[in-house]
Amino acid sequence: MAKSHIKMKLNGKDVEALVEPRTLLIHFLREEVGLTGPHIGCETTHCGACTVDLDGKSVKSCTVFAVQADGAEVLTIEGMANADGSLHVLQEAFREHHGLQCGFCTPGMITRAHRLLQEIKDPSESEIRYGIAGNLCRCTGYQNIVKAIQAAAAKLNGREFKEAAE
Amino acid sequence: MIPGAFDYHRPKSLGEAIGMLNDLGDDARAIAGGHSLIPMMKMRLASPSHLVDLKGIGDLAYIRAEGGEMVIGAMTTQHDAIASAELAAKVPLLREAALQIADPQIRYVGTLGGNVANGDPGNDMPAVMMCLDASYEIAGKGGSRRVAAREFYQGAYFTALEPGELVSAIRIPTPTAGHRAAYEKLKRKIGDYAIAAAAVVVTLAGGKIDTASIALTNVGETPLLAGDAAALLIGQAPDKALFKKVGDAAAAISEPASDARGPVIYRRKMAGVMTERALARALAQTA
Structure with a gap:
């Protein structure tokens, strides 16, 4: 089977490669490019650990062929930090609010939350929960994940984050 | 999980895609979003030698009103459909x-x-399209033809599509303004296929039900149009006892499988309950 020549803008940098058409985007990112931020969790399109941003959409990179991303702009967790190396607001919020326990789902959660906040600037709690429904946390740490996203949204909207009474 | 090897093609037009599918024959599969096909390929339940990716065909993603119909291009994503104010x-x-x-x-x-x-009985849109009496535009080597959604589904993964054909658009007769509709889907968890689901579209005239249509998801080899159940509604005033009777009639035509989503008796019962709830919710909406 002929290999395909692909080009993409990956975390702002041009990347070119020859790939077998059957190469999944997650395998391309992890094994060819060496970006191991996006994780392989379930491999069955359920868990969302492999979530990356593809042309402004969150996708599960275990269910996209690398050739389908030819010509696309791809953002992974490695591309989230600010240019000066400081953490992105969402990364900072996940740290501050314990939005991670084992950390396995975190890259997917943060890239997904990033896209969600592009689409809904100041989401309600239920919009956040619905918006991250494609990302599973096996530690079941959803409370703090939601809290971290709320805190990041507040910061991005120039508001002080007030925790709801528990 | 790594799928079997295949050659990848990205045609620029519908005509080119049809040509490829016809030239490459049975070993070629068209891929749209790929979220049914790629999982099948990873599990080696499907091993096409050629994938014809429809993504490069720009003019297959659109939503527009045409005469009395809403026309939706086949490559329109669920996300885009949700975002459409007109839809x-x-x-x-x-x-x-x-x-x-x-x-x-x-x-x-x-x-x-x-x-x-795709013809997967778990997909939600087929029953919705049957309920709305939509039709599909099918492009093939000899031109295009239209098939009603209600005639399209023949069995699990078997449809009226012939080899080398593609669905290029969906045409939905625009329902009357003020119609009532609901889709009730019972599922084990968010994102799952339905244990049972029911779509209903109803119109009222003078407080009585004037027209009604009901279709069921994932309780048979194909989506099911519950015509006899819907007929019980005509000329009647909306009423809880009536909805129960109609739900029972819808459940009676269901032929669910026993699987991880529950035994036959439960899924059949739920087909009725979803119908009942969809009717109650649709008819509680203000006109």
């Missing part, structure tokens, strides 16, 4: 159902065309 206003049932499909990542990629053409 939300004219065919709210479609948006309601799309919001209950899978999860955000999948709705960004999954297409209306793929959902209706």
Whole structure:
């Protein structure tokens, strides 16, 4: 089977490669490019650990062929930090609010939350929960994940984050 | 999990895609969003030698009003359908159902065309399209033809599509302004396929039900049009006892399988309950 020549803008940098058409985007990112931020969790399109941003959409990179991303702009967790190396607001919020326990789902959660906040600037709690429904946390740490996203949204909207009474 | 090897093709036009599918024959599969096909390929339940990716065909993703119909290009994603204000206003049932499909990542990629053409009894849009009496535009070597959604589904993964054909668009007769509709889907968890689901579209005249249509998801080899159940509604005033009777009649035509989503007796019962709830909710809406 002929290999395909692909080009993409990956975390702002041009990347070119020859790939077998059957190469999944997650395998391309992890094994060819060496970006191991996006994780392989379930491999069955359920868990969302492999979530990356593809042309402004969150996708599960275990269910996209690398050739389908030819010509696309791809953002992974490695591309989230600010240019000066400081953490992105969402990364900072996940740290501050314990939005991670084992950390396995975190890259997917943060890239997904990033896209969600592009689409809904100041989401309600239920919009956040619905918006991250494609990302599973096996530690079941959803409370703090939601809290971290709320805190990041507040910061991005120039508001002080007030925790709801528990 | 790594799929079997294949050659990848990205045609620029529908004609080119049809030509490829016809030239490459049985070993070629068209891929739209790929979120049914790629999982099958990873599990080696499908091993096409050629994939014809429809993504490069720009003019297959659109939503527009044409005469008395809403026309949706086959490559329109669930996400785009949900975002369409015109669809939300004219065919709210479609948006309601799309919001209950899978999860955000999948709705960004999954297409209306793929959902209706795949023939998977678990897909939600086929019953919605049957309920709305939509038809599919099918492009093939000899030109295009139209097939009613109600005639399209023949068995699990068997449809009226012939080899070398593609669904290129969905045509939905725009429901009357003020119609009532609902899609009730029972699922084990968010993103799952339905244990049972029911779509209903109803119109009222003078407080009585004037027209009604009901279709069921995932309680048979194909989506099911519950025509006899819907007929019980005609000329009647909306009423809880009536909804129960109609639900029972809808459940009676269901032929669910026993699987991880429950035994036959439960899923059949739920087909009735979903119908009942959809009717109650649709008819509680203000006109």
